[in-house]
Amino acid sequence: MKKDIVAGLGEIGSPILKLISKYEPAIGYDLDKKLMNENKFKKFQEIQTRFLHIAIPVNKKFDFNVIKLYEKFAPECIVIHSTISPGTTEKLQKNLSIPIIFSATRGVHKRMFRDLQRYTKFFALSKTAPKKEWAATQYSKTMKKCGIKTKRMSKPETLELAKILCDTSYLGWLINYAQLTNTIAIQHNVDYDEMWQFSDEIHKILGNRPKMFPGFIGGHCVIPNLDLMQNKTLSLIKTINQNYSKKVKNSKSIHKKYMK
Amino acid sequence: MKKDIVAGLGEIGSPILKLISKYEPAIGYDLDKKLMNENKFKKFQEIQTRFLHIAIPVNKKFDFNVIKLYEKFAPECIVIHSTISPGTTEKLQKNLSIPIIFSATRGVHKRMFRDLQRYTKFFALSKTAPKKEWAATQYSKTMKKCGIKTKRMSKPETLELAKILCDTSYLGWLINYAQLTNTIAIQHNVDYDEMWQFSDEIHKILGNRPKMFPGFIGGHCVIPNLDLMQNKTLSLIKTINQNYSKKVKNSKSIHKKYMK
Missing domain, CATH: 3.40.50.720 (NAD(P)-binding Rossmann-like Domain)
Incomplete structure (x- = not known):
């Protein structure tokens, strides 16, 4: 044994x-x-x-x-x-x-x-x-x-990259976009959820317009995993996330609205 | 009549x-x-x-x-x-x-x-x-x-924003990510499609890891529509797209591989 x-x-x-x-x-x-x-x-x-x-x-x-x-x-x-x-x-x-x-x-x-x-x-x-x-x-x-x-x-490198790029950093990139569009929606006094109704059918038909929740990215996956890549463009994920928390006051509690 | x-x-x-x-x-x-x-x-x-x-x-x-x-x-x-x-x-x-x-x-x-x-x-x-x-x-x-x-x-503004943000610019943002990850894959001598197999099940289960094709964004929708927004962060879509065409030589023909 x-x-x-x-x-x-x-x-x-x-x-x-x-x-x-x-x-x-x-x-x-x-x-x-x-x-x-x-x-x-x-x-x-x-x-x-x-x-x-x-x-x-x-x-x-x-x-x-x-x-x-x-x-x-x-x-x-x-x-x-x-x-x-x-x-x-x-x-x-x-x-x-x-x-x-x-x-x-x-x-x-x-x-x-x-x-x-x-x-x-x-x-x-x-x-x-x-x-x-x-x-x-x-x-x-x-x-x-x-x-x-x-x-x-x-080979290992394919999978090492896949885990970061196709999973956690991609999630960060998508949430960044939700953050950006929520910032713009707020500027224009537009309701985020009403606006995003527009993507529902496209996502249903084409599968490539997921509506994400515009919360602050906390936790210990998405952001720390970026440091494993040391890529300048990918590090934008961190910057956009930080800027969002300064611009949108309820960014850290907004997820509660969606996680019922 | x-x-x-x-x-x-x-x-x-x-x-x-x-x-x-x-x-x-x-x-x-x-x-x-x-x-x-x-x-x-x-x-x-x-x-x-x-x-x-x-x-x-x-x-x-x-x-x-x-x-x-x-x-x-x-x-x-x-x-x-x-x-x-x-x-x-x-x-x-x-x-x-x-x-x-x-x-x-x-x-x-x-x-x-x-x-x-x-x-x-x-x-x-x-x-x-x-x-x-x-x-x-x-x-x-x-x-x-x-x-x-x-x-x-x-109100009209909700829909005006929705068309740009939840449809065409979002598509650009997603293709940008494909461009970025293809650039990194090439640097590491990793096969893009093999790497992206990793997202298939996540997308199937959660619906939020669409695999996109890493082509150059041409056409007359995604890029021109950005000018309607005049948003600094969104204009990154154009910059990343331009840089990609410089870095990846077959960026303008790569879609043929996927559009069979």
Whole structure:
């Protein structure tokens, strides 16, 4: 018997652990011991680690922290579920002799357990990864057992970019537009929701005019993920968001109107 | 018997005339006589004009041209189908003693005849318009006869803004994002379409991650309509579009890949 480790028991790691534990021997690890089941952790200590699931926050020490966890648990394979900057998987793979899978996570934090089972878990490995076919097969099988579909992309960078560009930053870009149009509507004394009725049919027919809520972008996804890109035009998302909070007084509470 | 006039027989006026002519006495008028049925025009000359439908292009002389057409045809009511800058209907209404309806047009030029019957025709009148209930009722009835649903908005400015902000400029904003992400994908040697697979399920579930085609925005809607707004942030759409055509060599032919 081998075990899986989920490192980082926050909003992503915790539901991943809950899901995997249902079907595989799996234990959680976190710097905050209160989040861990320490008894179970000790009981499983001597068992070899198959997958080390990385769900720790991304900061400047991320690479260093992954390598420390690798040394601590000596896994056969690492799976990164955190959102990382493009090139991270390749860079880590160069430093490690076990395969590293990047497998981006999608879903809304508050319903992450459900969303994990709803979205296909894309994944990718560097072409230089050792035992990469074994790792890909094992990972797909394990996820399938947990009720999660998987799909492999051609290389990690495609998926690293996809997670940021096609998911969180895109959401920011769309909300920016809602902010802009609400600012203009206010200037013209026009009702935002009445105005946006105009997009309903277009969205229904063409699927490309989603009406968004003109709130301030808070939280810890959309805005922090921008820093992983360091792209000048994309950083407009942050600027527009900041300016909006100065211009529109109720920008931070406006979502309540829509979230009933 | 009264007649309708459609002034401006371009990509909007021509299908409007075709549609109304099926159910009402209606004739077209254009500065380019080749576009007109001059015999029919002469035959109907002495008949009183009920609706004067305005589908002429918008430029600096638009207000002047509308008033000239009003004087020429002495209609009971004017309906503006062109996309106009916010405040135009109010301004014109102040100068005319007949009701002015603004009724924004939606649809793709090449299938406008079909799209006219597909989308609800929103319309609005200034609260200072004379005989406004009569005009609203007559317009709705006529459109209904032509197979077009109508919906009235509370004031012209809401609809003037809606047409630009929730339709054409929004399209530009979304294509801008496709342009940005294609530029980044190229820099990272990543396949655009493979990367965007990531948004498919999110769009299916949440309806707010449409994958757009990363082409150059040409045509005569999205970009010219920006000038009707004179908004600094919105004018980014033009800047990003221009920069894209410099950065990505096949930006003007890339759509062919997607339009098969």
